[in-house]
Amino acid sequence: MSAQTGARVGAAAADGLTAGTEAAGAPAPGTTGAEPWIRVERAGFAIGGAVLLQDVEFSASGGELVALVGPNGAGKSTLLSLLSGDQRPTSGRVLLDGRPTADWPAKALARRRSVMTQHHSQAFSFTVHEAAAMGRAPHPVGPDDDALIERCLREADVDALAGRDVTTLSGGELARTVFARVLAQDAQVVLLDEPTAALDLHHQEVLMARARELAQEGRCVLVVLHDLTLAARCSDRIAMFDGGRLVALGPPEDVLTPDRIREVYRHEVAVLEHPTSGRPLVVPL
Amino acid sequence: MTAAEDTAGSAPRRAALERTRRLPLAIGLPISGAVLVVAIVVSIGTGPIQLSPSTVLGVIWHEILGQGAARPALETTVVMDLRMPRVLFGALSGAALAVSGAALQSLFRNPLADPGIIGVSGGASTGAVAAIVLLPPLTGAAVAWVVPAAAFAGGILATTLIYALARPGMDSGTARLLLVGIAIGSAFAAITGFLTFAADDDDLQTVVFWQMGSLGDLDWMKLAIGTPVILVGVVIMILLSRRLDLLTLGDRQAHHLGLDVSTTRKIVIGTTALLTGTSVAFAGTIGFIGLVVPHIVRLICGPAHRGVLPMSAVIGALLIVVADTLSRTVAPPAEVPIGLFTAIMGAPFFLMLVLRSRTVRL
Structure with a gap:
């Protein structure tokens, strides 16, 4: 308990809810064992009488990729928007580094977390390069910006489109451009809402491989996905939502059981084992 | 930001769209600036008393810079006091109008936004027309400032x-602002219409002239x-350039990229109100500039x-x-309202650019 006072400085909100997880060690946010980067405490969100999210308990830290899955309307995107700081939970708390996300100043928050939304409209004819460069907005201008942006364009495989007008792009090309912008933002917490929805097979793999790398670099990556097999293959943990509640959280093989998927999705599935990786393969029947 | 364009060229589809052609600011700004200066000099020389550009420059040279020989009094009066x-x-x-229009189109992400949308022009019209119609005929020094002051207010x-x-500081977004703006705008337009209807003949002429600019x-x-207000407003807006770029992505996305959206919105609207209010107060409502100019500029040099x-x-x-x-030269000595021109x-010009451009979306 000797670290308690130190921890309170950085995370006044830590309260004792997760007390008991290793009080010793430096209170630096993000190091495993200390205050998790993201902490969701009994969070709920209701709007106009509709309860979109209730009683969600969740935490995540650097170095892991968590897939958020569940049927349409299950609350995945709602949780992501609470984590983004776009909205304030109507009950409970959603904390980033111990501080409610909605209380963060916009710029500080943008340096800490980046967001790829499900819909991205581009009304103005910026070039792909310009659009990706906007990821640098929260950061002071630096000498390495150009090199960084070029690298992000390559990683999202839009470098060949750099000079293109974004309003002429296909849905998948635009999604990759937005992903390049998210990479350029260079935040430690990366929130991706159905990033692969518009992508072809190859680019889906490229994007998820990069997302995995981000986690391996020590970042915390949360991805909303519909493809359960993809989720199983790429994630360290899966959070499954149903009707606004978090119904399962854990390693893919624990969460993706045929019974649970049948219950949540109301659809029969077979879960096979991947011949080489051993990860679950979810096959609808 | 054209550095990366050279890497384009490998995607086989839609090759014609591969690069977006843009005029670099370093070329466009000096050229258009030079054309503007020439236009100003020619415009000062144009009118019932026609003066050559060299005469105009000679007067300015002497009167403002204190150099060269004095010009005849008539020429000096025409240049310095009249024109x-x-x-x-x-x-x-x-x-002021063009900068306001550009900023509002980005704020609302709507190509049809112009200074009219936040009610400044409509409110100013009502203020000015009310002053013209309701107040007794103005005399002396009051003529100079009462109508502009009423318009600005x-x-x-x-x-x-x-x-x-x-x-809009709340999380209601820009759509509500747009709708409320339209509703209030109509209400003010109705009041203006009623006042116009009730005006006598003399007032009516002033009203019509004022409304057309x-x-x-x-x-x-x-x-x-007017000068300091407009210069300060334009500089404030230019300082907001990067924030306005982000706003074009949408409020949520702008927030994700670190923009304090509601504060930015307040500053943009306040600055626009000042810019447009000042312009309208002294020159009446001059339409089309705020709507069209930003589009023309974006087509030429991109949306940044x-x-x-x-x-x-x-x-x-x-x-x-x-x-x-033109308004001073088509039907001399009468002046045709500038808004018509x-x-x-x-x-x-706008139509031509829109029809020629490959991407019509903005």
């Missing part, structure tokens, strides 16, 4: 009203009041505000100076 204030204010006013009042009702009443005093705002200022100024020159010149 220079109106031409210079016309240029400033064009810059009306403009700011309308914007404040719209803002208070829509409360006129630079005829400008003098050095008004220029001295670092380029759009200064270029809009220059092109807006140019368009008004040319329109004002901005529309007549702007519409076809």
Whole structure:
């Protein structure tokens, strides 16, 4: 308990809810064992009488990729928007580094977390390069910006489109451009809402491989996905939502059981084992 | 930001769209600036008394810089007292309207947004027309400032009203602001219409002239009041360039990239109200500039505000100076309202650019 006072400085909100997880060690946010980067405490969100999210308990830290899955309307995107700081939970708390996300100043928050939304409209004819460069907005201008942006364009495989007008792009090309912008933002917490929805097979793999790398670099990556097999293959943990509640959280093989998927999705599935990786393969029947 | 364009060229589809052609600011701004200066000089020389550019420059040389020989009194009066204030204010006013329009189109992400949308022009019209119709005929010094003051007050009042009702600082977004703006705008237009209907013949002429825009009443005093406000407003807006770029992505996305959206929105609306209010107060409602100029500029040099705002200022100024020159020369000695010319010149140019451009979406 000797670290308690130190921890309170950085995370006044830590309260004792997760007390008991290793009080010793430096209170630096993000190091495993200390205050998790993201902490969701009994969070709920209701709007106009509709309860979109209730009683969600969740935490995540650097170095892991968590897939958020569940049927349409299950609350995945709602949780992501609470984590983004776009909205304030109507009950409970959603904390980033111990501080409610909605209380963060916009710029500080943008340096800490980046967001790829499900819909991205581009009304103005910026070039792909310009659009990706906007990821640098929260950061002071630096000498390495150009090199960084070029690298992000390559990683999202839009470098060949750099000079293109974004309003002429296909849905998948635009999604990759937005992903390049998210990479350029260079935040430690990366929130991706159905990033692969518009992508072809190859680019889906490229994007998820990069997302995995981000986690391996020590970042915390949360991805909303519909493809359960993809989720199983790429994630360290899966959070499954149903009707606004978090119904399962854990390693893919624990969460993706045929019974649970049948219950949540109301659809029969077979879960096979991947011949080489051993990860679950979810096959609808 | 064209550095990366050279890497384009490998995607086989839609090869014609591979690169977007843009005029670099370093070329566009000096050229348009030079054209503007020439237009100003020609405009000052144009009118019932025709003066050559060298005469105009000679007068300016002597009167303002204290160099060279004195010119005849008539030439000096025409240049310094009759034409220079109106031409210079016309240029400033064009810059103010175009910059406001560019900023509002980004704020609302709507190509049809112009300064009218936040109620400034409508409110200013109502204020001015009310002053013209309801007050006893003005005499003496009051002529110079009562109508502009009423116009300015009306403009700011309308914007404040719209803002208070829509409360865009809350999370209601820009759509509500747009709708409230339209509703309040109609209400003010109705009041203006009623006042116009009730006006007697003399007032009516003033009203009509004012509503179509006129630079005829400008003098050095008004220029001295309006210039600092407009210059400061334009500079504030240019300083917001990067924030306006982010706003074009949408409120949520802008917030994700670190923009304090509600604060930025307040500053943009406040600055626009000042810019447009000042322009309308002294020159009446000059339409089309705020709507058209930003589009023209974006088609030429791309949507980044670092380029759009200064270029809009220059092109807006140019368009008004040319329109004002025409308004004084088509039917001398009468002056045709300037707003008619901005529309007549702007519409076809705008149409041509829209029809020719490959991407019509903005």
